[in-house]
Amino acid sequence: MAIDLTRFLPMFFEETEEHLANMETQLLRLDPNAPDPEALHSIFRAAHSVKGNSALLGAARFSEVMHRIESILDRIRKEQLKPDNDVITLLLEACDVVREQAGRLKDKGECDEAALDALHERLRRFTPAETSAPAPSSLPAPARRSERFSIEVDLPSGQGITGLPLANLYAELGALGRLEDVRTDGTTSLSLILLTAQSTDVVRDKLHGLLGAQSVRVTPYVAPPKLAEQPPPAGSASEFGLFSDEVSLAQTTGMLSERGFGRRAIDHEATGILGRRVTDRLHLDRSSIRVDVAKLDRLLNLVGELVIAQSMLSEAATRGARDARLRDSVAYVGRQTRELQEAVMGIRLLPIDYLFSRVPRLVRDLARRLGKEVELITHGAETELDKEMIEKLADPIMHLVRNSLDHGIEAPVVRAAAGKEKVGKIQLRATHQAGGVVIEILDDGAGFDRERILAKAIERGMPAHPGMSDEEVWQFVFAPGFTTAEELSDISGRGVGMDVVKRNIRALGGHIEVRSRPGAGVHIVLRLPLTLAILDGMTVEIAGETFIVPLSLIAEAFLPQSYQVKTVTTGARVVQVRDAYLPLLSTDQLLGLKGKTTTQAAIAIAVDVDGRRAALLVDRLLGQQQVVIKSLEANYRRIPGIAGATVLGNGRVALILDINALLHLEIPTSGGQDLEAALGAA
Amino acid sequence: MSKLVLTVDDSAAIREMLAYVLKSAGHRVIEAEDGMDGLQKALANQFDLIITDQSMPKMDGITLVKALRALPQYAAVPILLLTTESSDGMKDEGRTAGATGWLVKPFDPNKLIDVVAKVTR
Numbered sequence: 001m002a003i004d005l006t007r008f009l010p011m012f013f014e015e016t017e018e019h020l021a022n023m024e025t026q027l028l029r030l031d032p033n034a035p036d037p038e039a040l041h042s043i044f045r046a047a048h049s050v051k052g053n054s055a056l057l058g059a060a061r062f063s064e065v066m067h068r069i070e071s072i073l074d075r076i077r078k079e080q081l082k083p084d085n086d087v088i089t090l091l092l093e094a095c096d097v098v099r100e101q102a103g104r105l106k107d108k109g110e111c112d113e114a115a116l117d118a119l120h121e122r123l124r125r126f127t128p129a130e131t132s133a134p135a136p137s138s139l140p141a142p143a144r145r146s147e148r149f150s151i152e153v154d155l156p157s158g159q160g161i162t163g164l165p166l167a168n169l170y171a172e173l174g175a176l177g178r179l180e181d182v183r184t185d186g187t188t189s190l191s192l193i194l195l196t197a198q199s200t201d202v203v204r205d206k207l208h209g210l211l212g213a214q215s216v217r218v219t220p221y222v223a224p225p226k227l228a229e230q231p232p233p234a235g236s237a238s239e240f241g242l243f244s245d246e247v248s249l250a251q252t253t254g255m256l257s258e259r260g261f262g263r264r265a266i267d268h269e270a271t272g273i274l275g276r277r278v279t280d281r282l283h284l285d286r287s288s289i290r291v292d293v294a295k296l297d298r299l300l301n302l303v304g305e306l307v308i309a310q311s312m313l314s315e316a317a318t319r320g321a322r323d324a325r326l327r328d329s330v331a332y333v334g335r336q337t338r339e340l341q342e343a344v345m346g347i348r349l350l351p352i353d354y355l356f357s358r359v360p361r362l363v364r365d366l367a368r369r370l371g372k373e374v375e376l377i378t379h380g381a382e383t384e385l386d387k388e389m390i391e392k393l394a395d396p397i398m399h400l401v402r403n404s405l406d407h408g409i410e411a412p413v414v415r416a417a418a419g420k421e422k423v424g425k426i427q428l429r430a431t432h433q434a435g436g437v438v439i440e441i442l443d444d445g446a447g448f449d450r451e452r453i454l455a456k457a458i459e460r461g462m463p464a465h466p467g468m469s470d471e472e473v474w475q476f477v478f479a480p481g482f483t484t485a486e487e488l489s490d491i492s493g494r495g496v497g498m499d500v501v502k503r504n505i506r507a508l509g510g511h512i513e514v515r516s517r518p519g520a521g522v523h524i525v526l527r528l529p530l531t532l533a534i535l536d537g538m539t540v541e542i543a544g545e546t547f548i549v550p551l552s553l554i555a556e557a558f559l560p561q562s563y564q565v566k567t568v569t570t571g572a573r574v575v576q577v578r579d580a581y582l583p584l585l586s587t588d589q590l591l592g593l594k595g596k597t598t599t600q601a602a603i604a605i606a607v608d609v610d611g612r613r614a615a616l617l618v619d620r621l622l623g624q625q626q627v628v629i630k631s632l633e634a635n636y637r638r639i640p641g642i643a644g645a646t647v648l649g650n651g652r653v654a655l656i657l658d659i660n661a662l663l664h665l666e667i668p669t670s671g672g673q674d675l676e677a678a679l680g681a682a
Numbered sequence: 683m684s685k686l687v688l689t690v691d692d693s694a695a696i697r698e699m700l701a702y703v704l705k706s707a708g709h710r711v712i713e714a715e716d717g718m719d720g721l722q723k724a725l726a727n728q729f730d731l732i733i734t735d736q737s738m739p740k741m742d743g744i745t746l747v748k749a750l751r752a753l754p755q756y757a758a759v760p761i762l763l764l765t766t767e768s769s770d771g772m773k774d775e776g777r778t779a780g781a782t783g784w785l786v787k788p789f790d791p792n793k794l795i796d797v798v799a800k801v802t803r
Contacts, residue, residue, distance in 0.1 A: 003706060003791035011695035048737045049693060052766040056696075056788045161752055167725045170749070174718035179741045182749040190752065240797055241773075242783035290694070 068123035148221035304628040311649035353381035383430035408445030539622040543593040690720035690734035717741025751780035760801040
């Protein structure tokens with residue numbers, strides 16, 4: 001019978017990625033002086049799983065490399081090797097090589113043998129045969145966080161082991177830690193070894209509560225003296241055997257890899273999840289299943305359509321129907337639709353830990369290269385946001401952290417001279433605020449240099465003057481190509497950063513704020529919506545068409561009085577709002593619509609985009625509503641000043657204004673056809 | 683004949699693969715994702731065969747074998763250890779713990795079906 005197992009390949013690649021990510025996280029947390037046995041165990045297990053998977057993927061070279069890694073981990077576990085910086089770096093780099101080569105294997109069906117050979121060679125230098133093992137006594141006594149306990153249970157007389165509440169006992173032990181040994185004579189006693197981070201008292205209390213104090217003894221585990229170090233296990237060729245009848249069954253048959261399992265093209269569509277990492281939490285969740293992301297996207301799209309259909313229905317019902325029952329039913333459908341929408345969006349939410357967990361590695365590598373000392377602190381890693389959002393945030397956040405390390409945090413000597421702690425701090429924080437997510441990146445470095453930024457801005461012919469507020473000065477940092485770095489490093493400072501960061505954040509419907517105090521560091525705040533699919537909007541009417549203005553950008557709406565409006569020398573108009581003058585923009589003209597909006601009859605909406613403020617004139621405010629964003633590019637083409645489209649309750653298409661782009665638009669001579677064509681097409 | 687098989691492995695991919703192969707041979711399969719989970723499921727059902735990985739969180743395969751062999755209802759049920767390489771050290775440990783046999787990953791699906799038939803006969 002031919003059984004095709006290639007359909008499982010994508011899962012193996014995915015799992016390999018997860019194991020590598022897990023190894024990396026645990027390695028970064030490992031305390032070189034007192035490595036936690038449970039953490040080591042976990043790293044070892046991950047390496048072992050990668051080894052197992054490589055064998056299944058038909059990648060023998062991987063297995064060899066992973067075997068070397070296991071040997072190194074084994075030596076650390078046996079306290080023959082101290083996991084110092086060099087060892088950890090080597091292991092982290094090994095993870096990189098394996099990850100890269102696994103990617104190649106997946107994409108091209110082969111890996112770069114030379115890269116694996118080179119890694120193998122490097123790893124060999126840390127494995128026993130080639131190096132003399134340092135005496136265990138030369139290592140400091142590790143202060144362990146998890147410990148082993150011996151647990152002795154007296155079995156109920158006459159009943160033996162079946163007299164114990166075994167299911168509860170094992171469930172309790174499983175919750176406490178890792179059960180490492182079970183021995184029994186079947187009639188009088190049961191001996192267990194438990195590895196746990198809990199104290200003796202906790203373990204004892206739990207077991208006493210379950211089995212009665214009389215029949216349980218918990219003592220620290222004492223390892224029996226070993227006669228000799230076991231030789232490294234010699235591989236045996238047989239694939240299967242019975243302990244009672246080894247000879248007759250231990251014949252070798254075809255391996256999976258010989259049957260073509262492992263070198264075939266892989267269906268990329270089938271690999272789901274967020275590429276790199278699944279947190280421990282997801283691993284532990286018994287009832288979780290894996291779903292192809294494309295299926296989720298389809299579900300979300302359908303629900304989006306349903307929301308639109310529902311609002312059409314609701315509008316028709318409230319307008320036409322006299323029947324109260326119909327109205328109630330429609331309202332009920334409306335509530336259920338909203339709930340369904342929230343539930344579906346909830347499926348796509350992931351903890352931001354997916355992203356935060358990648359930062360420690362970056363910080364470690366960069367700090368080493370720059371000769372700086374940095375402590376990374378993360379808060380709110382469990383904060384959830386949309387999967388797509390997390391993916392798109394990765395680059396901007398990595399860039400901001402890189403900047404903080406490179407430009408913000410000073411060298412240890414400089415910090416000491418300034419009376420600061422030698423070790424710099426970078427904090428990553430995520431919180432839910434007002435229906436969105438706020439991500440903050442803080443450092444306690446030197447902060448922005450106001451004078452230097454100003455000088456640079458003036459040099460580059462930007463509209464800068466010494467009287468500007470700090471907030472205005474910091475905005476120059478986001479100008480394309482802006483850098484104050486004297487030398488270009490390969491880390492950052494090429495000035496191709498902050499403008500891209502800002503653009504990316506903007507594209508996500510978010511905005512970025514910068515605060516800085518000289519000597520005290522930089523505080524960057526990213527404000528983002530929870531999801532990319534839905535927007536809280538204000539519906540407005542401009543020149544007879546309906547548009548949506550993102551609610552998050554609106555500061556206030558007011559009726560401009562003629563005395564508030566002034567025309568400045570360039571011909572542009574400003575409107576006075578309390579003590580400030582805001583540029584007053586005729587939205588209809590900016591969009592090239594043949595409008596008739598006059599200041600007298602219009603309403604002004606004051607908007608604030610990253611500190612840049614303006615007032616937009618619109619004809620009418622129609623109301624607030626959540627809209628499902630549809631890409632205009634996907635359905636028509638990109639139009640300056642328009643962020644996307646949505647379908648309203650009455651079935652008509654409304655365009656969503658891209659406020660930031662509008663603030664930068666020149667009044668066009670002819671652009672109206674474009675927009676009318678878009679409305680027609682959509 | 684259809685058997686009730688418990689497969690214990692922390693890799694979801696391996697579990698799915700085992701289930702796929704075993705079900706294609708007409709067996710019924712219950713999956714567990716580590717030794718402790720396997721032990722709980724073994725206490726709740728009476729299996730005809732248990733196939734377990736060695737290296738797992740919570741409880742490894744050898745410990746699971748010992749814990750199962752301590753139970754009268756599993757004293758004689760075949761237990762196969764699934765391992766990455768068939769090393770002599772592991773075999774010794776497995777034999778001492780009371781496992782029936784071992785199977786090295788990667789396994790051939792037809793071979794697995796044969797082995798299951800053999801040990802559950």
